[in-house]
Amino acid sequence: MPNTRITEDFLGFGLGLRTDHFEHILQHQPDIDWFEVLSENYLVAGGKPRYYLEAIAEQYPVVMHGVSMSIGSTDPLDMDYLKALKKLSNDIQPKWISDHICWTSIHGVNSHDLLPLPYTEETVNHVAERVRIVQDFLGRRILLENVSSYLSYQDSTMDEWDFLSQVAEAADCLILLDINNIYVSARNHHFNPLDYLKKIDPRRVQQFHLAGHSDFGDYVIDTHDHDVPPSVWTLYQAALERFGTVSTMIERDANIPEFPALYNELLEAKHIAQLTLPDDPALARSQFGTPSLDDLGKFISANHASPQKVRA
Numbered sequence: 001m002p003n004t005r006i007t008e009d010f011l012g013f014g015l016g017l018r019t020d021h022f023e024h025i026l027q028h029q030p031d032i033d034w035f036e037v038l039s040e041n042y043l044v045a046g047g048k049p050r051y052y053l054e055a056i057a058e059q060y061p062v063v064m065h066g067v068s069m070s071i072g073s074t075d076p077l078d079m080d081y082l083k084a085l086k087k088l089s090n091d092i093q094p095k096w097i098s099d100h101i102c103w104t105s106i107h108g109v110n111s112h113d114l115l116p117l118p119y120t121e122e123t124v125n126h127v128a129e130r131v132r133i134v135q136d137f138l139g140r141r142i143l144l145e146n147v148s149s150y151l152s153y154q155d156s157t158m159d160e161w162d163f164l165s166q167v168a169e170a171a172d173c174l175i176l177l178d179i180n181n182i183y184v185s186a187r188n189h190h191f192n193p194l195d196y197l198k199k200i201d202p203r204r205v206q207q208f209h210l211a212g213h214s215d216f217g218d219y220v221i222d223t224h225d226h227d228v229p230p231s232v233w234t235l236y237q238a239a240l241e242r243f244g245t246v247s248t249m250i251e252r253d254a255n256i257p258e259f260p261a262l263y264n265e266l267l268e269a270k271h272i273a274q275l276t277l278p279d280d281p282a283l284a285r286s287q288f289g290t291p292s293l294d295d296l297g298k299f300i301s302a303n304h305a306s307p308q309k310v311r312a
């Protein structure tokens with residue numbers, strides 16, 4: 001299944017780059033395969049954030065992830081924003097650029113929320129047309145991520161997974177599948193998350209997000225402030241079975257732990273991928289979590305006593 005993808009980049013296992021971890025990363029150079037950077041934090045050249053980003057981008061593959069494209073809005077596309085995005089892309093050479101299939105602003109007022117769209121033919125055509133314009137401008141395919149949602153529209157005529165699939169097909173763009181968002185929306189809207197996975201074209205899925213959420217029983221909020229829970233790990237495994245090896249990362253936006261805690265959580269993702277897809281050669285390309293010969297040497301000398309003279 002992975003060989004049928006429209007693009008073949010498999011980056012391995014990554015983390016969202018957070019300011020709390022800048023120093024740790026530069027000092028310890030952990031063997032994370034790649035980092036995802038929040039585009040809006042680095043659009044202005046110069047300053048400390050750009051210093052750290054450029055230093056890290058010299059050592060690791062990076063991808064750009066945005067929250068301001070407002071691809072579903074009826075406002076005109078913000079060309080100043082797109083120009084800044086393109087400039088950042090030229091500067092740091094990301095492997096790819098993503099945003100969300102949503103709207104964030106209307107009449108120039110930014111809600112700072114990733115709001116869901118009505119799932120209709122008209123919206124498919126509207127969003128696809130705007131994605132094509134963005135892709136022409138940036139000179140590359142973009143990835144659109146499914147958002148979590150807490151409301152739906154009476155006007156919708158199709159399911160979310162059909163809407164996402166139809167936009168991706170019509171615009172010829174790629175998909176960033178957020179496994180946690182599927183779980184959150186499935187709980188809030190009472191659908192089977194496996195139905196979602198089944199309807200998405202594996203050729204277009206370029207990246208997975210994993211994250212935690214807050215479970216209030218009757219509803220779930222996509223807070224990104226907890227560890228990835230067992231329910232999302234289970235859905236991740238189902239996604240691996242459906243889509244094969246996909247570049248995977250953990251998003252943590254609040255209650256951010258020390259870097260080693262996120263590192264260990266990402267190890268869990270790789271472990272699940274190895275158990276689910278034991279024969280997938282792409283997984284062997286991930287260096288993350290693989291001890292170096294130097295590390296192995298230190299481990300052996302720390303755990304085995306040096307040879308003793310045998311007494312006669």
Ligand SMILES: [Fe+2]
Pocket residue numbers: 145178181209251
């Ligand atoms: Fe996400």
